[in-house]
Amino acid sequence: MIPLDILQYAFVVPNLDAAMHEWHRTFGVGPFLVNRDLQIADALHRGKPRAVRFSTAVAQSGSVQIELVEQHDDGPSAFRDTVPAGETRFHHVAIIADDFDAALARYADVEIAAQGRFGDIRFVYLDTSATLGAMLEILEDRPAIRAFFAAIRKAAERWDGDPATLVRVL
Template sequence: MSRLFGEIRQIGYVVRDLDASVHKWLELGVGPWFIVKDIQTDYFRYRGEDSPVQMSIALANSGDIQLELIQQHNDAPSGYLDFLDAGHEGAQHVAYWTDDYQSLYDKAIAAGFTVLHEGAIGGEQGRFAYFATEFDPGTVVEISDISGPKGQVFDYIKNTAATWDGTDPIRVTP
């Protein structure tokens, strides 16, 4: 438990091949995986500058922890690309979820954290920010607003995983 951010809710992996990574996790029995190809962000900024990141993601839960796989498709500046360019692949961040995004964002900034990249998917209640906290690979901190539809989707993924019988392991979302 982080005194500032709360409970870790997600581990994010940056991968070069989303489909191959999903299949490796399925071999471990984790699923089902919900895949969103070519995410449309409302905006994406890297170190304060707009960046046209193109990416796909896959989400699944193992108990209360959500796993996120992220594949960036272009060379637009991002924390994901920084991670890959440093020779890493795998766990890149831990995420904390909040129903009061702006308050947590402001507390992080007041505590001296700087934004690595940030954006939104699906409107104001789909905001996210990654802070430049990496001291070892995998230690970037993300905060994510779950006060809107994203929170409902995350609950659905968790509940589906809890009763998953191994059928329909890959579910591609339009």
């Protein structure tokens, strides 16, 4: 079996802005690139159509990213499957798959918690929470996701640590 590189650790939080400042205060992580009210195409939760309202903030910390996720509605979602509203918890690790379909086939015995598309990028959350304590997100390797992740790395490399520029809304 070929080992997979974990590129991101994600946490669900009740308040995105407060969480970004706490991660910066505690670890010096930043800056965070923020996507508010993300729109997911073809969104499914546990096989049923279900849009979820959420925002993310992503920052580079060494060789990995820290993603913070705030769900804005009370509906069912992959986030609420493991993190109750109002709590902060570790939610998932993320990998990029060169061959998205082959990656899904590798985990054919794992239930899909959620799936959809960000533009032309397919993603899936596999519910590995019972065995690993968190979900696994697989992202399709596309130029747009590589460009986004490169922008996160570049922002961290160029950042002077000033809390006034901690949050960068995309």
